[in-house]
Amino acid sequence: MAGACAAAVTAGAVVAGTIGAAAQTPAERGAYLVNTVMTCHNCHTPIGPNGPDMARALTGGTPVFDTPAFKVRGSNITPDRQNGIGAWSDADIEKALRHGVRPNGVPLAPPMPTGFYGVLTPADSAAIAAYLRTVRSSPNKVEMPVYKAAIEREAFPGAETPADPATFSDNVKLGEYLVTIAHCMECHTPREKGRLDFSAIGAGRQEFKGPWGVSVSRNISSHPTKGLASWTDAEIKRAITEGVSRDGGKLKPPMGYGFYARMTPADLDAIVAYLRTVPPRE
Template sequence: MKHRAFRPATILGTAALLLLAHLPQAHAEGSDNPVARGHYVADASDCSACHTVKGGPPFAGGMAFKLPMGSIYSSNITPDPTHGIGAWSEAEFARAVREGVRRDGTSLYPAMPFPSYARISDSDMHALYVYFMKGVQPVARATPAADIPWPLSMRWPMSVWKTVFAPAVQSAQQDVNRPFPDPAIARGAYLVEGPGHCGACHSPRGLALQEKALSGSAGTLFLSGGAPIDGFVPTSLRQDRRTGLASWSEDDIVAFLSTGRNRKGESFGGMTNAIVHGTQHLTPEDLHAMARYLLTLGPSHPAAPAWHYDPAAAAELQRGDATARGARLYVDHCAACHRTDGKGYAPVFPPLAGNPVIMSDQPDSLVHVVQSGAALPGTARAPSAFVMPAYGRMLSPQQIADVVTFIRAAWGNNAPPVDAATVAELQKSAPPPVLDGKPVPLN
């Protein structure tokens, strides 16, 4: 979780568990109303994060996705009959969402997470269709054409890709309805593997950009950490000791999904969007179900040693010794919020000591946060917003490398050092810092 104290939410009651045993679909209070229920499914599926441009009308599309071969744009999924999906039947809608096939029969690019959405139940799919047809305002806005050059723009190869890598709807739903130890975990598996499509970011991908595992039944690669996205590396959501959720409790996960912060860290990058547009709107029961499921996923690297706090770096800084590489930069720019002992002031300023993001083999996320800053918006359950400044214009690549190296080495983190060349290369591929809504160039 694409990187936090909170009162524990109410534990699932016995009656709720009995209901959940027979209701794997995403539901909300007042779910007898199909529009309200469909709205809840849309939140659980994080539809708004991709189909709503900031400041634009809901679900009107147009968000750019930069791929190695060019850019594609999210589609208009409002009920406008010309530019949206207003003329689509429910069967056509379901086929697009779960199978990646457009109304005209051509294939969608797998930027649309249909391999995960194949797990969405028929009843949830019906509610989702009703919501988009009756609960969303139509917007007469055309989707920009993809700027992928020919012959890469041909879509027929996507049909081959789907045949090889995307599950059939029936097999996907059989998989998500496999036996689980209790109904809450089954519910959590449905939300995480299906509507929540967590694996789209947090699972590794192969040479064809396919997810190497689509569910917990496929082995320990599922949710073991993903490839960099916009300068951030999605972490492992499994019980990995140093780089996963082994030190997180059920309440820690619930707090993070509902507020973007907890006693362990804070969200950043795409995970913040997923929380703001999606998980913060889910019920406490569903959030606890997701957390309980994640806690069942064993480590992908079971032999990795556990993190143990080492006070040596804190002791050096507290007695005025800042001779270690990057230590003076840390004292001058970081210690006021994250403290000389690296423990921060959670949930306002996250701890750096023992933070899975810090200990990752890939320093991308930490480098990007130091370079470009980060903003944690308020949520319904945690309305305060916090901003970390961008140091990309203040510090050189060498200085960023030095302070990042100090953070990765201190307090028992013991992660490899970072050099200036790596920082400079990451700066090229990551988006620039944003000030007042506008990108700020670093040179």
């Protein structure tokens, strides 16, 4: 499996004390989402030889695009008022997440997966903002993105509006929500002429180049032979949290296995339940 964003991490490379889904405060819930499910560190934390440098968590600077059309570095999303998001209101943060627009109206560049974040519940959006206000502030100044082409924001089907948390008692609905905000299908859906092919959600086939060489995202649909239909629940969870395939082989980055390893058992169960329902794709 290859997964969301730009860097592999080890199981220990996460923030100590991350709180699970039963967190009692918004900031604790936000910590769980940012540090685990949504793998924000993959783009917003500088990458060292062993993965994200958590001593500089969320200070930005990681190259996420360096092409003729876009030159983009992960933003500083600490509370620094000059170079981070400390001067942003909660509404500004939510607008950036849901609609991909900065407070000054400039669109956020890809690969920030705002087309998936529209599904965030109001409580989870507020929790993310609450948590980001608690992280250690850094004055790290990140160069502004350079756009030489039009930005095309792709809204993932079903992610256009906030989810209804009342539906989360259904394990499949909860899993669909988690898979969406984890933007799994950003990598596990093929692209045609640069755009996600939503007619083949879950079919994989995207290539990712890095220090590991080349990896290709796996088919995570319910296809009986090419997808996950014949995998056990335990095998799927091991692939997500440990990066180990069904045959015991090590899966390549960029999927953030180390972050997913800190997900609650209930959330992992829900993800597996949802993946079982993804229509089979060749």
